[in-house]
Amino acid sequence: MIPVTLTQTGTGSSRPFQGSYWAVPYNLGFGCVITSGAATYSVEHTFDDIQDPNIEPTWFPHPTVAGLEANADGNYAFPVTAIRLTVSAGSGTVALTLVQAGD
Numbered sequence: 001m002i003p004v005t006l007t008q009t010g011t012g013s014s015r016p017f018q019g020s021y022w023a024v025p026y027n028l029g030f031g032c033v034i035t036s037g038a039a040t041y042s043v044e045h046t047f048d049d050i051q052d053p054n055i056e057p058t059w060f061p062h063p064t065v066a067g068l069e070a071n072a073d074g075n076y077a078f079p080v081t082a083i084r085l086t087v088s089a090g091s092g093t094v095a096l097t098l099v100q101a102g103d
Helices: none
Strands: 004-009 028-036 039-046 072-076 082-090 093-100
Touching (some): 028 039
Antiparallel strands (some): 004 093, 028 072, 039 082
C-alpha cells in the first residue's frame, strides 16, 4: 500500500482511514509527527461500519499512542475497520502516516 497521511490542526478529528481489514496478515504501521505548534493527540480505531449512516461509530484509543505530546509510532496487528487521529488540546498540527502490508 502507498503510505496515506492524515492531518489535524487544532482540536478535532481527522477523516477516518479504512485499510484492507480482510488482508491476511493485517499488519498496519503508523507514525505521528507534530509538524507545527503544540498538540495533545491520540490515534483511535473502530470496529463499526463507518459507511453505514445509521451507525455512530464507537472510537477506542490506541493502547500506547494516546494522550501524547511528542512524535510517536505504533501498529495494528489485528484488523480494525477504520483509524483516525484526534487532537484533544492545542492548536498545533499533527500528521498521521499509515502503511499497510500487501495491497
